[in-house]
Amino acid sequence: MVHLALFSLFAILCVAGAINLLAQKHPIASALSLIVVMGSLAAEYMLLGAEFVAVIQVIIYAGAIMVLFVFVIMLLNAGEEERTRGSRIAIIFGIPGLLVGMGLIAWVLVRHNVASGLVKAGALPGTPPRIARLLFRNFLLPFEVTSVLILIAIMGAVVLARRERG
Amino acid sequence: MIPLAYYLLLSAILFACGVMGFLIKRNIITIFMCIELMLNAVNLAFVAFAAHWQNLNGQVFVFFVMVVAAAEAAVGLAIIIAVFRTRETLNVDRVNLLKL
Numbered sequence: 001m002v003h004l005a006l007f008s009l010f011a012i013l014c015v016a017g018a019i020n021l022l023a024q025k026h027p028i029a030s031a032l033s034l035i036v037v038m039g040s041l042a043a044e045y046m047l048l049g050a051e052f053v054a055v056i057q058v059i060i061y062a063g064a065i066m067v068l069f070v071f072v073i074m075l076l077n078a079g080e081e082e083r084t085r086g087s088r089i090a091i092i093f094g095i096p097g098l099l100v101g102m103g104l105i106a107w108v109l110v111r112h113n114v115a116s117g118l119v120k121a122g123a124l125p126g127t128p129p130r131i132a133r134l135l136f137r138n139f140l141l142p143f144e145v146t147s148v149l150i151l152i153a154i155m156g157a158v159v160l161a162r163r164e165r166g
Numbered sequence: 167m168i169p170l171a172y173y174l175l176l177s178a179i180l181f182a183c184g185v186m187g188f189l190i191k192r193n194i195i196t197i198f199m200c201i202e203l204m205l206n207a208v209n210l211a212f213v214a215f216a217a218h219w220q221n222l223n224g225q226v227f228v229f230f231v232m233v234v235a236a237a238e239a240a241v242g243l244a245i246i247i248a249v250f251r252t253r254e255t256l257n258v259d260r261v262n263l264l265k266l
Contacts, residue, residue: 004168011176018183018203027195034199037180041206044176048217053209053228060232065202065239072243073195076250081193084259094189098182105178109171118167123217126225134226146233153237160244163251 003121006047013040027078031069038062049122052131173214180207194249194256198242205235 017036024030038061045054135143184204191197209228216224246256253261 007168007172011172014176015179015183018180021196021199021203022183022187022190027193027199030196030199034203037203038206041210044173044210045213048173048213050213050216050225050228053213053225056229056232057209060236061202061206065236068239068243069195069199072246076195076247076256078193078195078256081191081196082257084192084257090189094185098185098189101185102178102182105174109174117170117218119170119173119214119217120167124220124222124225126216126222130222131225131229134222135229138223139226139230142230146230149237150233153240157240157244160241161247 003047007044010040010043010047014044025080027073027081028070031066031073034069035062035066038066047121048119049124050126052126052128170214170218174211177207177211177214180204180210192257192259194246194258194261197258198239198246201242202235202239205231 014037017033017040020033021030021037024033038057042054042057042062045051045057181204184200184207187200187203188197191200209231212224212228212231216222249261250256255261
């Protein structure tokens, strides 16, 4: 009962933030609603028992990535979104495609019995030691490859954002 | 005890919001935020299925998705800065040199 109440509270917060993200005209308001979405998603992870994921959701997503977004919004002095006629192709094919995709997901949820399973609060405790054991044994190679990926991303960001001197 | 379907439904709604924003928003930074929203929706599905199957691999995958998202955000925002420097605009409709 408490689980359902907490889930509903954070789910409503999440969806409200996502809709506000679409409704706002100013990018900084959109960024703040995205932070609300990410914070309530961290609470949902905590309800599922994924402690480590919930904490890095707050630190990396709501912290580092959103700070980067807000920093760029301020750096570029982004103002209100100007309304221009959007791409007709995107609207004509995108909205029906989205509806078809949602219908497909709903159909799978109704028909397939995977989704009818029940999830307990804190069903699978993802504590740091258990995650670390997987990460440094089964997933050691992907983990090392991500360090190379981050190195390349850092160099790419520096090269792309550097001012050309001519 | 709540059904797994609730988590999947929340994930699907968030993903749909992300796709919708990607289609209707015109500001390049907001479009980029909608991509992050879609990644978050997928992460929720990963964690919910991990709890359902009692398998921690799903949570480790969320970690990798976050790392890739962080790298993508750094490079993407650098590209946005470069675009703004050459085009002086953040509106995707005005960045149309390749358009017929």
